[in-house]
Amino acid sequence: MISTIKEHIEKVNAFSSDQLEEVESFRIQYLGKKGVLNAFFAEFKNVPNEQKKEFGQVINELKNAAQDKVTSLKESLENSASSTAQYGDLTRPGMPYEVGSRHPISLVKNQIIDIFSRIGFNVSQGPEIEDDWHNFTALNLPEYHPARDMQDTFFVQTDPDILLRTHTSSVQVRYMENNKPPIRTISPGRVYRNEAISSRSHCFFHQVEGLYIDKGVSFADLKQTLQFFTQEMFGKSKIRLRPSYFPFTEPSAEVDVYWGLETETDYRMTKGTGWLEIMGCGMVDPNVLENCGIDSKEYTGFAFGMGIDRIALLLHQISDIRLLSENDLRFLKQFKSVL
Incomplete structure (x- = not known):
């Protein structure tokens, strides 16, 4: 079980996407009510006592990794969307501002x-x-x-x-x-x-x-x-x-x-x-x-x-x-x- 959780940690760290929909699906997969993390927490009672400490540490590591990954990807994508909304296509020619005149x-x-x-x-x-x-x-x-x-x-x-x-x-x-x-x-x-x-x-x-x-x-x-x-x-x-x-x-x-x-x-x-x-x-x-x-x-x-x-x-x-x-x-x- 512990090795399975560590495999998920590697998957979480390797995950990347430039689509908000994919990031949201990833969040639901790991942090949702029916996600991977809740399933592992439900298995905690079946773990032998001598493994509970290590098991708990690995689950928390997976939880923190998933939360940090979702937060960082969403912030990156939101900033990118804000920049695009403000400036539009940066390759477009500039607006032709009207030149003023001296009195x-x-x-x-x-x-x-x-x-x-x-x-x-x-x-x-x-x-x-x-x-x-x-x-x-x-x-x-x-x-x-x-x-x-x-x-x-x-x-x-x-x-x-x-x-x-x-x-x-x-x-x-x-x-x-x-x-x-x-x-x-x-x-x-x-x-x-x-x-x-x-x-x-x-x-x-x-x-x-x-x-x-x-x-x-x-x-x-x-x-x-x-x-x-x-x-x-x-x-x-x-x-x-x-x-x-x-x-x-x-x-x-x-x-x-x-x-x-x-x-x-x-x-x-x-x-x-x-x-x-x-x-x-x-x-x-x-x-x-x-x-x-x-x-x-x-x-x-x-x-x-x-x-x-x-x-x-x-x-x-x-x-x-x-x-x-x-x-x-x-x-x-x-x-x-x-x-």
């Missing part, structure tokens, strides 16, 4: 950052909710200064000293407060002004402003920097600087690029002049340097600022600025092929 604002911003990074400008960021000092006062716009009316501002009602920034010049102030010259940085970001929403203007838009401060910086340095930018950005190197006024720069200028008059669109965009305004600029006012803890007698610098939205409208021939913020997929999908 035109991001495309233009990244291009601007890339151009200025080539000539040593880093990128600085700042909060969109600002205080009066960083947004106005430090920039030579003290309280009740008439030039504040140039920017219709969103103030936070609970605190008249807190507002949504009207330009990214506030980032430049923070950068000057925490860094010593030489300084060469650009500050891209979203800004807010209380303006009527139309096809040409919005209550929020995007700017990028640049700042360069060092010893001996001149207006000629500013012009050469902007000429490099317009050549790289638009492929046009002919620019002109018209005198203008900004509270935080002196002297100040508006920058026009000669777009040309080759097409009807050129005539419409430039109003028949061939010139297109793209940004404002100027030499940093000494008062601004002093407000930020920089010695204006030792250092000079220039600053410039442009609207990212406006350049995006220009480069991609977009007729309505509202399209940039409406998240219409029909509009956004047009930029899939743009790097």
Whole structure:
């Protein structure tokens, strides 16, 4: 009898199957109510007393072997079935996922950052909710200064000293407060002004402003920097600087690029002049340097600022600025092929 049980142990250890039905039949054969094990247990009373100990040990060995075999085979087959259900046929080609597209604002911003990074400008960021000092006062716009009316501002009602920034010049102030010259940085970001929403203007838009401060910086340095930018950005190197006024720069200028008059669109965009305004600029006012803890007698610098939205409208021939913020997929999908 003991030798018969040992033969069954060998059969159990040798058993293998990749079918759940066969494994279940095997379980019933050995562990079922009418299975082999119960038959051997029923014979236990007929075994001579001197063999009962060995007989019991061999039966338990057979029972443990059968249980372990059934458990291991079922777990293996269930894991295999789960993997097949989750992934299917692993030899099939992958699903054709639809490629997304970058937003035109991001495309233009990244291009601007890339151009200025080539000539040593880093990128600085700042909060969109600002205080009066960083947004106005430090920039030579003290309280009740008439030039504040140039920017219709969103103030936070609970605190008249807190507002949504009207330009990214506030980032430049923070950068000057925490860094010593030489300084060469650009500050891209979203800004807010209380303006009527139309096809040409919005209550929020995007700017990028640049700042360069060092010893001996001149207006000629500013012009050469902007000429490099317009050549790289638009492929046009002919620019002109018209005198203008900004509270935080002196002297100040508006920058026009000669777009040309080759097409009807050129005539419409430039109003028949061939010139297109793209940004404002100027030499940093000494008062601004002093407000930020920089010695204006030792250092000079220039600053410039442009609207990212406006350049995006220009480069991609977009007729309505509202399209940039409406998240219409029909509009956004047009930029899939743009790097």
